[in-house]
Amino acid sequence: MPRKTIADVARVAGVSKSTVSRVLGGKTRYMRAETRERVLQAINTLGYRPSVVARSLVSKRTQTVGLLISDIGNPFYHEVIRGVEDVAVAHDYSIFFCNTNYDPARSRQHFHSLVDKQVDGVLFMASGDYSSWTLDEAAQHALPLVLVDWNVEDAPPQSLLSKITLNFVPGIHEAIAHLVSLGHTRIAHVSGPHTLATARKRKQAFLDAMEKHGLDAAQAPVIEGDLRVAGGRQALGAILEIAPRPTAVLAANDLTALGLLWEARNRDISVPEQLSIVGLDDITLASQVTPALTTVSLPRYDLGKIAMQLLLEMLQSGECFTRRVDTRLVIRQSTAPSPA
Amino acid sequence: MPRKTIADVARVAGVSKSTVSRVLGGKTRYMRAETRERVLQAINTLGYRPSVVARSLVSKRTQTVGLLISDIGNPFYHEVIRGVEDVAVAHDYSIFFCNTNYDPARSRQHFHSLVDKQVDGVLFMASGDYSSWTLDEAAQHALPLVLVDWNVEDAPPQSLLSKITLNFVPGIHEAIAHLVSLGHTRIAHVSGPHTLATARKRKQAFLDAMEKHGLDAAQAPVIEGDLRVAGGRQALGAILEIAPRPTAVLAANDLTALGLLWEARNRDISVPEQLSIVGLDDITLASQVTPALTTVSLPRYDLGKIAMQLLLEMLQSGECFTRRVDTRLVIRQSTAPSPA
DNA sequence: TCGGTTTCTGAAACCGATTTCATTATGCCA
DNA sequence: TGGCATAATGAAATCGGTTTCAGAAACCGA
Known part of the structure; x- marks a missing residue:
């Protein structure tokens, strides 16, 4: 039949x-x-x-968008995806899900597949695996793109691309202010890999905030992590060896903070009494662990929504946009007055 | 151009x-x-x-499958998705990602959208939001379906559907055996909502295992949770009020176990010295927390791979299949000899 | 040299919708 | 009652491919 x-x-x-x-x-x-x-x-x-297929053939619209992320295992993305999906469903769009696995080759394969399937636009959230071919090819196919947290200056002229930048400054400044108000002066930072632009941005915001609060940024310990739990655990070891020992740490993301937290527990260092920990992202888990994590909250659900909405607006108007998403501090139980 | x-x-x-x-x-x-x-x-x-669109119009194949899950926030799915995606990429298939959000109406909307877009098949992993319309409509459109962890007996005759059942029995039996060997006799279970078939299956496996090890299943405390951290936290309160107090708990999933763990920490009950906790799933986090979680491991990545492979085989052969995925116990630090 | 295969290629129909353009009804007014 | 807008519908072209079918070219044995 x-x-x-x-x-x-x-x-x-x-x-x-x-x-x-x-x-x-x-x-x-x-x-x-x-x-x-x-x-x-x-x-x-x-x-x-x-038949949507037949309709697409003539209308040149598929009611479909591509979503490229680096790692489905990273809790950062979950809320983002939910935001994207909610808006997509509301407008009867479907989402091609692409996990790049931090692999540029795979990223490219996915991108080509999306072009071949004639998606109406692409949300590019795999910030790590960026190469300029992406922008060139997208421009070549007149494919609207939304870029999250990329610094792009060399976009081809007629390309349809919108950008969302993440502004870590306010949240991180608040975090440092909070720690300073609790009497902390020796504050360390566990960053992400320096190869990632987003890690460098966060670190810079940390250094600026330190400077602004009259602390010596040049002397502030910065340990390079991997944005994962394991990296956080390792970093704790490094922190304990610093003399004088820091009384507070700002982690580049929540997974790192959780690594610090759990390793501290492992070594019988009590948080927050002996060591205050501040995370970044405010993943769901952050409020569920004990002690609940004080963290710089990035509104990830909104980020997802905004990204998808931006794409829809681009599709309608043919124009490009830029948005900024701000962060703010959420105070919970992992910070306390400095023991010093 | x-x-x-x-x-x-x-x-x-x-x-x-x-x-x-x-x-x-x-x-x-x-x-x-x-x-x-x-x-x-x-x-x-x-x-x-x-143009894939033009080609699909005549070939009636879109090289696309739908993936329906209930909740992207549930870590259970991450590895599953990765498995599905890896196989899909390898065979040049694309995935329409659908988050049903535990909402049957939304589930249905997604399903219709998939039918309209003429996907070649659907992976249905949103076990909660099942209604029989799904099977009927799928059969009506001759749409191949893979069902994960559903008990379906009333499938329409000519429907193309394959099933993957999760076999919790061996893992849960091992878990109880492990606890018994540590001297535990008062073992509680924090189940999922009894409305979910999968929760009932797990509970039954727990009761059977108790029986098998000579413990009185009828007397075993069973508390209904929600498969989330919050439910685990609440359940701990209930457990502490049971007299005589249980010395070990089997949770219906890892999130519940983590809730138990963190709430125990909150109330200064030490795990595993005073209370042994066993999870189920072996999510990534399970091995990263302190103490690392002893848990019944469900091979989720393999599950995803198998599901997608099954679908591809169906597409090729037109036949239906059934598979079973087994569980086993992974012993870590959250279990110890009974204090009694 | 001829008829019959075997290679190789193109014209045209088709997939299932949308859209343009033409045509037929209908209503209204002088 | 004729003429002319305006309302309502259908025929056919089109989107970008695949597939069927038929015809041309090359080859081969008698």
Whole structure:
């Protein structure tokens, strides 16, 4: 039993395909109500559903977008994805999910597949695996792109691209202010890999905030982590060896902070009494662990929503946009007055 | 600059569309090598890529599958998704990602969208939001389905559906055996919502294992949780009020176990000295927390791989399959000899 | 040289929708 | 009652591919 087509509906309703197509598209301005009813009837009795594929062929729109992320295992993305998805569902768009696995080659393969499948646009959130080919090829195919947390200056001229930048400054400044107000002066930072632009941005915000609060940024210990729990655990060891020992740590993300927290527990260093820990992201887990994590909150759900909304606006208007998403501090139980 | 078409290639190569189509499809059996070369040349110089949309219209294949899950925030899914995606990428399939959010209405909307977009098959992993309409509609559209962890007996006759069942029995039996060997006799279970079939299955496996080890299953405390951290935290309170107090708990999943763990920490009950905790799933976090979680491991990455492979096999052969995925115990630090 | 295979290629139909353009009804006014 | 907008519908082209079918070219044995 093959799929019902518009021709079947037309036959049953006793009208032409054009007429059926019109009621499908809502172009019912010049149409007898009775005719429309007959068509609707036929559609119902047949259980007809129009073929998106056929429609896409002529309309050149697929009601589909691509979502490229680096790592589904990273909790940072979960809320983002939810945000993207909620907006997509509300506008009847579908999402091609692409996990690049931090692999540029795979990233590229995915991108080509998206082009071939004629997605209407792409959300590029795999900030690590960026190469300029992406922008060139997107421009070449006139494919609208939304870039999250990329610093792009060399975009091809006629490219359709919108950017969302993450502003870590306010949240990190608040965090340092909070620690300083608790009497901390020896504050360390566990950063992400220096190869990542986003890690460098966070670190710089940390150094600036230290400077601003009259602390010697040049002397502030910075340990390079990997944005994961394991890196946090290792970093704790390094921190304990610094003399004089820091009384507070700002981690580049929550996973790192959790690594610090759990390793501290392992070594019988009590948090927050002996060591205050501040995370960054505010992943779901942050509020669920004990002690709950004080952290710089990045509104990830909103980020996802904004990204998808931006894409939809681009699709409608053909214009490009830039947005900024701010951070702020959420105080919980992992920070306390300095023991010093 | 509109997209290049097969006609452009044909013109440049000085051949007909049919010929170009043949080299595209590899049907080059009766073709002069020189002709094929000319076509390849033209494809290259034009940077031509065939339109998947147009191709799908005639082939009725979209090289696309739908993936329905209930909650992207649930770490259970991450590895599963990775498994699915790895197989999909390897076979040049794309994935429509659908988060049902535990909402049957949304689940249905997603399903319809997938049908409209003519996916080649669907992986249904949103076990909670099951209703029989799914099977009926899938059968009606001859849409191949893979069901994970569903008990389905009333499938429509000609439906193309494969099933993967999760076998919790061996892992849970091992867990109870492990606890018993540590001297525990008062063992509680924090289950998932009894409305979920999968929660009932786990609970039953727990009761059977108790029975098998000579413990009184009828007396074993079972507390209903919600498969999340919050539920675990609450359940701990309930457990502490039971007299005589249980010395060990088997949680229905790792999130619940983590909730137990963190709430225990909150109330100064030391794990595992005073209370042994066993999780289920072996999410990534389980091995990263302190103390690391003893847990019944469900091979989630493999599960994802198997599911996608099964779908591909169905697509090829038109046959249906059933698979079973087993569990086993992973012993870490959250279990210790009974204090009693 | 001829008829019959075997290679090789192109014209045209088709997939299932949309859209343009033309045509037929209908209503209204002189 | 004729003429002319305006309303309502259908025929056919189109989107970008694949596939069928038929015809041309080359080859081969008699």
